Amino acid sequence: MSGIGMSLRLDRIDLSYTGTPVIADLSLEVRPGEILILTGPSGCGKSTVLRAFAGLLRPDAGQVLADSTQVAGTSRDRAVVFQDNALLPWRTVRSNIELALKLRGEPRAGRKALAERWIEEIGLTGFADFLPKSLSGGMRQRVQLARGLAGAPRSVLMDEPFGALDSQTRATMQRLLVDTWQTHPTTIVFVTHDVDEALLLGDRVAVLGRAGEPLRALLEVPQPRAVGVDRSQLRAEIITALDHSGDLAAL
Template sequence: MTTAGIGLSLDRLRLSYTGAPVIADLTLDVRPGEILILTGPSGCGKSTVLRALAGLLRPDAGTVRADGAEVTGTDRDRAVVFQDNALLPWKTVRANIELALKLRGEPRTGRRALADRWIEEIGLTGFADFLPKSLSGGMRQRVQLARGLAGAPRSVMMDEPFGALDTQTRNTMQRLLIETWSTHPTTLVFVTHDVDEALQLGDRIAVLGRAGEPLRAVLDVPRPRELGVDRTEIRAEIITALDHSGDLTEVPA
């Protein structure tokens, strides 16, 4: 698979809110085309790191780089998908996806056909003219995924996008993400509290410590992703790292 993914790096990063450090001296590389999972206890700064990578938050110290260039603001190469529904409520499914195509410079004459292709790919054929309020949570997340990738970003930051979904829908969305990512390769940085979700999706898993504490571990995940692959050892390593961070309360067994 030829990757279109961008390489991201954090070098001695310090991030804070109201003067209190949330992230202190974090150094971490995200390889082009990989899925890197960020996990850790509540309040450890996972979402804060995501915002810095996207260019939505300027660091107090250290640097964020994308393919070697310092990140100083947002860019079409770095998209964000949040857990909360961020679709434009007055626009249809098709129009929400067409907006991403417009922003990437796609000619108007071809946007409808491309949007319809994305709608088919995410399994929502027949819902192109529906407004977000008429869709289930899982369907809205499908549209958000399509809109996030339709702009052809070279990296996507995903902040617990499936956290509010029921287990069956969540599993379906995980499979859809992998299938879509395989077809439209990009670099993914994915935040989750769920160890099993991390193991299912990630190529590597970075475990953050409590706010202001050092990075606990960066672990490679055995592949392939198919069911039946023994991940007992790596799962135990993740739980040990989380335990050392002092909070396992939100990480399911």
């Protein structure tokens, strides 16, 4: 990794999706090396904002900045991890990870050993030669995480990556994400509907309102990821912000 991650910033952006306005006049800064959570009701534009950060969607107005440089397209410095696994189905676990290493310019001779190291780190030793179709949903998400980070991005943009997992697998993946992020520091923007997941993972939580509404809240998480800290007051603040948006579906 280069440094501890990049800064990301939205400067008064308007965004639309398939011609429909979704975000209006939104400003938001992501600090280098932090995990920023984006939450809010369905249809408020969380995934649309993530696509703008990734360079997959150009704003109708305003600017998207990465380390103070305007984002004009995708970059290997800004990796994306989606909920629906985007692994190449004809490539094995090792080969999917090796692809990320190839794209970052890693010499061919060292890719296999590096991929094996990632496979061990994500707890999939023995599955290097498996195709994605032979893996469970949680295992595929592990590979996605490894592939996203193996490319040494300075930011990782995650769109509800654990939303389709059962509760036990989801808890395992949450711990794995934090452990991997602490070992390989980068900036993470993480979209979720789940308030408890937001409080578990985030340094800060940004609550978006419905389409066209401004940012509802931007809250610091006290002692992020520390065990035993009472965050009930912050949880209540997030719920109030969601309620103000007219939607408590995140609970």
